[in-house]
Amino acid sequence: MHPSEAAAQANLVQRYASLGALAGGISKSKRGMAFNQLIADALQRDGIDAEADARGPRGEVDVAFFYEGTWYLLEAKWEAAPIDADPIRKLHDVVNERRPGSMGILASWSGFNESALRRAAGTRNLILFDRTHIEALLAGVATAQEVLSASNRAISVLGDERVSLATLLRPRRPSEAPIILGVPDGFTPAAVAAPNGLDAEVLAYGDGIKGLASHEDRLLITVEDGVVELEPRHLRVRRRLELTRCEGNMFRDSDGSLLVARHGGVVRYGHDGVGVAAGGYGRTPMIVNGMDGLPWFLDRSTTNWLGNHPGHLVAPGPDLGVDQRYSCELPATSCVNACWMQGYTFLILGEGNSCVVDVSTGKFVWIVTPVGRPHGLIRLNETRVLVTGWNRHLQVAVIDTESGWTSQPAAVNLAGHVGDAVMLNNSVVVVAGAPVNSSTVVPVVARLDLEQLIGSIQP
Incomplete structure (x- = not known):
């Protein structure tokens, strides 16, 4: 990795830790906007052109990006408690208003409660990310391409909108005799x-x-x-x-x-x-x-x-x-x-x-x-x-x-x-x-x- 890329990667983790501590007197409302930009920058680091806080006549999208023929609309949430079904419903409505074939991603730092999971199970164009997915992306443990490709396969082939990080990073065909x-x-x-x-x-x-x-x-x-x-x-x-x-x-x-x-x-x-x-x-x-x-x-x-x-x-x-x-x-x-x-x-x-x-x-x-x-x-x-x-x-x-x-x-x-x-x-x-x-x-x-x-x- 080029030295400037190494510095950018380290900076993502430092910024994430500062957001968690509300360092510098930042408010929780401003943290939300900074969180959007942080995710967009992590996608940019991996070569995906991402835009934070995209505004249009039909509302605002936290992060928007194009990958492998699909537009993704990502909603980022940093709450203290697991989120309920309301953000799921709203993001689903936003995606349905957009061009057919678009996908939604709801990235929740605090996870999801049961009502949110039930609501998401009735959709086929939303992917759920929790804190482990977010941190894996920011830390460079997994590339954006790895996470997106595996998640898209899970919802398209298996019909599963919420796949754990362990499953996403598991080999599909593990070697029978590694040693x-x-x-x-x-x-x-x-x-x-x-x-x-x-x-x-x-x-x-x-x-x-x-x-x-x-x-x-x-x-x-x-x-x-x-x-x-x-x-x-x-x-x-x-x-x-x-x-x-x-x-x-x-x-x-x-x-x-x-x-x-x-x-x-x-x-x-x-x-x-x-x-x-x-x-x-x-x-x-x-x-x-x-x-x-x-x-x-x-x-x-x-x-x-x-x-x-x-x-x-x-x-x-x-x-x-x-x-x-x-x-x-x-x-x-x-x-x-x-x-x-x-x-x-x-x-x-x-x-x-x-x-x-x-x-x-x-x-x-x-x-x-x-x-x-x-x-x-x-x-x-x-x-x-x-x-x-x-x-x-x-x-x-x-x-x-x-x-x-x-x-x-x-x-x-x-x-x-x-x-x-x-x-x-x-x-x-x-x-x-x-x-x-x-x-x-x-x-x-x-x-x-x-x-x-x-x-x-x-x-």
Whole structure:
């Protein structure tokens, strides 16, 4: 994403948070007009020409836009309580007065009561959006094109005017085997033959592996269309989440909900369905281990010259846009991962150099990153971390954040496509690559014995 587009996306979320707080002394009536413009600007960001507060002889339309051969008339409501049937009736009348084939969208921040839902069920040219749809659009978690196309299909094919965000973003044809247990055909450690290399136990493989996390004795593997759970002890795989266009590692929160990155934000999946945990980022954020085991986000967006704009650690708040941001000191383009160490101190893993920063004071020190193309990061204790990277083969090293000491990298007989690394009982599990022939490297999930690995790393 271009830096100016990244700034515009972040600004949408900031404006949304300000409207929620009635910041700047804005009244509730003026908030309504600002809300209309905010939605129009989000559509504009995604390349849809939208007009806010369009006035004509037959009344005013909050937001009007044209998409895929259809005119849409959107009515936006920001009320304290779920709206009743009256706005449904009024919008239905407005749409029926317009050109045949026009569609209405009622976007209600507070949702809909039963009378509104009954009224909407009798129409076939109205779509209902609630707060989750609105926030997904503003945060960049879903594009306007995704939401509109899926909603239009739902009402046209299924006759459903109110489809949850989870359903809209669910894959229509999820892959039957996103990961395959075992070793890919053609791979042997000898194909890598790293000098003094350790052999890893390959657990599973798949071209769509996007990230890795762990919980208790299970692995949670992000794939292109969701999250799958792998129990290495029983060699069993099951689906945990169906969601298109997932990226990076996911995070299991203390309440059992799952967080996964998508486009410019983070989606939370729990008992109440899918919602938006964070957004407005110009690059897909990373979910990192924050203070006291809470999820934080690593924002690597650039809004100025790419060489000097720092990345940011983000401590999410209770609502979208209500968060705390701390500079990583490293340039955003150099940040690859982060984790909490102790107190207010974090390690920011970077290309070439890493940074230990105290977010309460802003004080920081540099540490040379001991592996090439770093990505994986595991906190071993309050002062030491294990990092993974690669240079012709997988490399694993230790950093002491207190003294600045770094070990020589240990070599592992795996190749490129290095990704996340996690602890699982007494093992280190990594995403790396397995060469199956001279031109093909398959992404794999592989396990290394922690004691053997640490023993091979020399001070």
